[in-house]
Amino acid sequence: MFSWQTQPLTWMHFLGMLIGAVIVLFLVLFIVMYTIYFERKVIGWMQNRIGPNRVGPFGLLQSAADVFKLLLKEDIIPANADRPMFLIAPIIAFVPSFMVLAVIPYTATHIFTAGLNVGVLYYIALSSISIVGIVLGGWASNNKYSLVGGLRSAAQMISYEIPLGLSILGVIMLAGSLNLNTIVTHQATDRFGWYIIPQIIGFVVFVIAAIAELNRTPFDLPEAESELVAGYFTEYTGFRFAFYMLAEYVYVFAISALGTTLFLGGWEGPFLPSWLWFAIKTSAFIFFLFWVRATMPRIRIDQLMGFAWKVLIPVALFNILLTGALSLIL
Amino acid sequence: MSTSLRTEEMILNVGPQHPSTHGVFRLVVTLDGEQIIDADPVVGYLHRGTEKLAEGLQYTQIIPYTDRLDYLAAMLNNYALVHTVEYALDLEIPARAEYLRVIVMELNRIASHLLFLGTYLLDLGAMSPFLYVFQERERIVQLFNEICGARLTYNYMRVGGVKWDAPPGWIEKVRDFIPFMREKVKMYDKLISGNEIFLHRVRGIGVITKEDALQYSLSGINLRSTGIAFDLRKNRPYSLYNQFEFDVVTGKNGDCFDRYYLHLEEIRQSLRIVEQAVAQIPEGPVLGKVPKLIRVPAGEYYRSIEGARGELGVYIVSDGKDKPYRLKLRRPSFVNLQILRKLLIGQSMANLIAILGAVDIVLGEVDA
Numbered sequence: 001m002f003s004w005q006t007q008p009l010t011w012m013h014f015l016g017m018l019i020g021a022v023i024v025l026f027l028v029l030f031i032v033m034y035t036i037y038f039e040r041k042v043i044g045w046m047q048n049r050i051g052p053n054r055v056g057p058f059g060l061l062q063s064a065a066d067v068f069k070l071l072l073k074e075d076i077i078p079a080n081a082d083r084p085m086f087l088i089a090p091i092i093a094f095v096p097s098f099m100v101l102a103v104i105p106y107t108a109t110h111i112f113t114a115g116l117n118v119g120v121l122y123y124i125a126l127s128s129i130s131i132v133g134i135v136l137g138g139w140a141s142n143n144k145y146s147l148v149g150g151l152r153s154a155a156q157m158i159s160y161e162i163p164l165g166l167s168i169l170g171v172i173m174l175a176g177s178l179n180l181n182t183i184v185t186h187q188a189t190d191r192f193g194w195y196i197i198p199q200i201i202g203f204v205v206f207v208i209a210a211i212a213e214l215n216r217t218p219f220d221l222p223e224a225e226s227e228l229v230a231g232y233f234t235e236y237t238g239f240r241f242a243f244y245m246l247a248e249y250v251y252v253f254a255i256s257a258l259g260t261t262l263f264l265g266g267w268e269g270p271f272l273p274s275w276l277w278f279a280i281k282t283s284a285f286i287f288f289l290f291w292v293r294a295t296m297p298r299i300r301i302d303q304l305m306g307f308a309w310k311v312l313i314p315v316a317l318f319n320i321l322l323t324g325a326l327s328l329i330l
Numbered sequence: 331m332s333t334s335l336r337t338e339e340m341i342l343n344v345g346p347q348h349p350s351t352h353g354v355f356r357l358v359v360t361l362d363g364e365q366i367i368d369a370d371p372v373v374g375y376l377h378r379g380t381e382k383l384a385e386g387l388q389y390t391q392i393i394p395y396t397d398r399l400d401y402l403a404a405m406l407n408n409y410a411l412v413h414t415v416e417y418a419l420d421l422e423i424p425a426r427a428e429y430l431r432v433i434v435m436e437l438n439r440i441a442s443h444l445l446f447l448g449t450y451l452l453d454l455g456a457m458s459p460f461l462y463v464f465q466e467r468e469r470i471v472q473l474f475n476e477i478c479g480a481r482l483t484y485n486y487m488r489v490g491g492v493k494w495d496a497p498p499g500w501i502e503k504v505r506d507f508i509p510f511m512r513e514k515v516k517m518y519d520k521l522i523s524g525n526e527i528f529l530h531r532v533r534g535i536g537v538i539t540k541e542d543a544l545q546y547s548l549s550g551i552n553l554r555s556t557g558i559a560f561d562l563r564k565n566r567p568y569s570l571y572n573q574f575e576f577d578v579v580t581g582k583n584g585d586c587f588d589r590y591y592l593h594l595e596e597i598r599q600s601l602r603i604v605e606q607a608v609a610q611i612p613e614g615p616v617l618g619k620v621p622k623l624i625r626v627p628a629g630e631y632y633r634s635i636e637g638a639r640g641e642l643g644v645y646i647v648s649d650g651k652d653k654p655y656r657l658k659l660r661r662p663s664f665v666n667l668q669i670l671r672k673l674l675i676g677q678s679m680a681n682l683i684a685i686l687g688a689v690d691i692v693l694g695e696v697d698a
Contacts, residue, residue, distance in 0.1 A: 047461040144342050148679070217455060218527055221680075297528050298455025300680045301364070 021102075028101055032249045033063040038283075039290050046294040073238035078142060081235065085140035090236065090243035093133025096126040097250040104257045105181045107267050108274040119180035120172060123258060124165055127213070130247060131157045137244070138232035149231025152221050152301060157213060159308040164209035166316035170202040170323040171195050171262045180258075184266035194265035198326075201319040203263045205312055207288075210255045212308070214248065216289060218296035219304060256285035339367065344682070346375050352449065353693030357670075357686070361679060369674040369682075371667060376697035384657040389415050389489060389624045392657070397483035399661060400695040402445055403638035405431075405438035405474075408487040410659075413568060414633040414644040415489045418626045424618050427491035428570050429611040433504060434474065434486065435569075436600040436607070440511065441470040442638040443593040443600075446690050447518060450590060453687040454531055459522065466514050469507055476500055490620035505608050508601050515597050523591065532586035536673045536685035539584060546669040549662050550640025551596070552689060555581035555588040562636040569635075573610075574603045586688040593690075625652050639663050639690055663695040 037052065037060065044051025052059030077086060103119040116122050131154060138150015172178060174195060175186040183195075192198040212219040221231075233244045260266055260281040269277035299307070345356040354375035360368040380399065384392045389411075396407040409431060416423065448463035471481045476497055478486040486493055522528060538548070543556045553560055561578040563571040579595040581588025628650040634643030640662025647656040666689055673685050 043457075047458045048465065049461060144340065217457075220455065294458050296456060297451060297525065297531065299527050300531055302678065302680070303530055 024101070025098065028098070028250065028253065032246065032253055033067065035249050035253055035286060036063045036066075038286070039293075042287060042290045043294045046291070067242060070242040071239055075238040075240060076235075078235050080142045082140040082142065085136050086235075087240075089133050089137035089140055090240045090247075091133070092136060093130045094243040094247040094250075096129040096133075097247040097254065100126045100254050101250070101257075103180055104254065105184055105261060105266055106257075106275055106278050115179060115181050118178045120168055120178045120183075120262075123254075124161065124168075127251070127254075128157075128161060130251070133247075134232050134244075137236065141232070141235035143235050146232050146234045149234070153215060153232060155301075156215070156219065156221060156304060156308075159305055160209045160212040160219075160312075163205050163308060163312035163316045164213060166313065166320065167202040167205035167209060168262060169316075170199045170319050173320070173323050173327065174198060180261050180266075184261055184268055187265045188268045194263065194268075196263040199263060199319070199323070201315060201322070203259075205316045205319065206259060206263065209308075209312060210259060211289065211292060212304070214251055214255060214289070216252075217293040218299045220298060221301050221304060252286060252289060253282070256282045256289065259285050337362065342679075346372075352687075352691060355691070355693055355696070357682075359674070359679070359682065364678045364680070366674050366677050366679060366682065369671050371670055373664075373667070373693075373696050376693050378698070380698045381657050381659060384654060386653065388652050389626065389654070392654075393487065394483065394485045396659075397485055398694055399659065399698060400442075400638065400642075400663065400692045401482060402692055403438050403442040404482065404484050405434045405486060406635065406637045406642060408484065409435055409569075410633070410635050410637065410642045410644045412487045412489050413635060414631055414646055415624065415626060417633045418629070418631040418646060418648065419489070419624070421490050421620065422618055424491055424615045425612050426495070426614040427616040427618070429607050430477075430492050430496060430616060431487060432570050432574075432607045433604055433611070434477065434484075434492075436604045437470050437473065437504070437507075439600045439638050440597050440604075441467045443597050444470075446593050447522070447590070450687045450690075451522065451528075453683045454528065456528070459518070462518075466511060469510070473500070473503060473507070476503075488617060488620075489624055491615070491617035493617075495616045501608055501611060504604065508605050508608075511597070511601055515594060515601075519594055523594070529587065531684055532590060532688070534583070535586045535681050536677070536688055537583060537585045538669065538673070542669065542672065543584070546665075546672075548640065548666050548669060550637065550666065551589055551592045552640065552666045552669070554579065555592055556584035557582055562634060562641060566634075568633070570607070571603075574606045576600075576602050586684055589688040589690070623652050625650060626654070634660060637662050639692065639695070640666055659698060661695045661698055663691040663693075664698070667691050667696055 040062070041051040041059075043049075052062035055061040055065045077083060100123045103116050103122055105115075134157075135150045135154045138146045138148075138153070141147070171183060174190070175183040177183060177186070187194050190198075196203050211217075215221075233241055236244060257278075260278065264281045264285070265277075266281075267274035267278040269281075272280075340361045342359045342361055343356065344359055346354040356372040356375065358370040358372060359366055378398070380395050383395060387395070392411060393408055396411050397404040399407050444463040444467045448460035451459040474484055474486075475481050477500060478484045478494055480486075538552065538556050540556045540558060542548075543553050543558065548556075549560070557580050559578045559580050562568070563576075564578050576599045579592055579599065581592055626646060626648040628648055630645070630647050632643060632645045634641045636642070641660060642662055643660030645656075645658040645660065646654050647658075649655045670686065670689055673689070674682060677685065
């Protein structure tokens with residue numbers, strides 16, 4: 001199997017990797033744009049609406065039009081904002097969201113993704129950096145709603161990072177590796193099949209923690225429209241606002257891809273090509289996230305924290321214990 | 331060296347441009363961390379001086395102004411005014427007109443309560459119910475459109491009756507609407523009342539005690555949620571309400587959940603009334619014998635009805651002319667709003683919207 005990692009680093013190889021990375025980047029951007037379209041259509045369908053249908057056939061160009069609109073908007077910086085921090089915050093939130101995609105194995109022949117040996121750890125670590133961008137944005141805006149939104153998200157995302165990490169531990173124990181590619185190949189040969197079956201508790205915890213990490217309903221407190229106007233990005237306009245929005249949707253895609261890789265067998269599956277399997281599973285995951293959004297009200301902030309510390313973390317710890325005990329016995 | 335952290339109170343200005351203040355309502359909240367230590371409602375952004383304007387208008391001309399008070403239940407506002415004038419004139423109303431009034435009023439109550447359900451759930455972060463309720467409300471609005479040609483500001487009632495008779499087939503349409511709406515209420519009950527997240531956010535929140543409710547002169551669902559069975563349709567019957575069978579539903583705890591649930595229950599009761607009214611409606615004229623120029627005899631008159639949000643009263647001081655000397659409107663939203671400060675103090679910031687939403691104010695009515 002061809003892999004860039006096994007090749008000696010020459011200028012030609014570097015160029016090849018660069019081209020590959022850029023292709024992946026644009027592909028993901030394209031997917032994310034249609035994730036937004038997909039969300040609006042799905043939620044529109046669930047709410048007996050039509051959803052976007054004006055720009056292009058079936059409204060397919062709506063997301064592109066939105067992005068262009070945001071590009072052309074004036075970039076307003078509040079007079080009392082902390083200027084350098086205000087400018088850099090969206091970038092801090094945005095960049096890690098793309099960086100995490102480097103380790104996701106999209107296909108069986110992962111040419112352009114890194115076969116990092118600490119892939120899972122890399123994902124968790126980088127996605128934490130985005131929180132800094134969100135808190136900074138909330139703080140630097142010098143707006144009370146932004147501040148409350150930023151601090152809420154700091155509390156929420158740090159709390160939920162722990163159950164998210166713990167829920168993945170069970171998978172790592174089964175696979176014996178932190179490398180995402182290895183985890184997928186293990187699932188193909190494991191006697192229990194995909195890890196969703198032996199790790200069902202871990203999967204449930206993972207999904208809940210993932211939704212909270214994404215700041216989506218029912219855990220969308222940082223941007224609770226009815227309470228905090230728009231939360232941490234209340235003061236942002238134009239393309240800086242788009243950065244936050246894009247980061248959010250890239251994470252929707254990324255966490256769905258991660259969930260697919262860890263629990264649903266990644267690209268593994270019969271008959272169809274591996275990339276198609278990956279796409280189907282990821283889409284199903286994304287669809288589930290949208291479904292939850294259309295059905296749930298919002299949880300309250302103190303209940304949210306209590307839920308993470310008193311319910312999710314003990315359950316995740318119990319799962320680790322159970323996995324350890326079972327793998328000793330079986 | 332001091333070990334305690336220095337903390338500061340924060341003043342947060344909620345509104346008038348805020349997504350969940352239901353219009354132009356402003357609330358100046360003083361926060362200590364997440365806890366509310368003071369809340370000061372600022373009203374008047376939608377003040378149009380309806381009461382003053384009415385002094386320069388003939389009684390029939392005032393009717394469209396009442397549409398703009400509680401714009402979610404304009405039929406009830408219409409009725410409150412014409413009812414008081416009719417009481418002052420001691421007029422006889424044709425039976426069909428009275429039946430039509432009851433039908434449209436109860437339908438309007440349903441529409442208004444539906445919108446409460448939608449917006450309240452939207453305040454709590456659930457987006458879908460808001461879009462769902464608009465479908466049922468649309469059917470009611472269509473019915474109104476057919477009977478009076480307007481969807482929001484109806485200007486339908488007149489002193490002595492109603493402006494238009496029901497078009498052919500209209501009564502049947504209302505009859506068909508009742509079972510449809512019953513199903514939908516059942517659906518909402520299933521979808522919302524059992525939702526764990528929703529229950530956690532509204533149970534035991536914003537509790538109003540019986541004493542407080544009486545002291546603050548609350549009315550409508552805010553009063554009934556505390557367990558006091560006071561409904562003007564039963565306690566001081568007007569129109570035809572003593573002929574219909576319906577229950578006054580009350581809550582037990584006076585919390586936000588009771589207030590939410592009473593809205594659902596009241597839709598059920600209103601459907602019962604509409605069902606009976608549709609079955610009994612007689613033929614006949616819809617506008618009684620009323621003098622061309624209505625002159626209310628000199629004196630003071632007060633009548634109140636059970637509006638969608640509480641006791642909706644009209645107080646007329648007349649000096650015998652065709653225009654009122656003074657017109658005072660008792661707007662339930664405005665009166666109910668007064669308890670908000672008491673409810674909010676000591677609560678956390680996250681409960682603010684849940685409590686404000688459940689008090690159920692309409693800014694057109696608060697500011698008049």
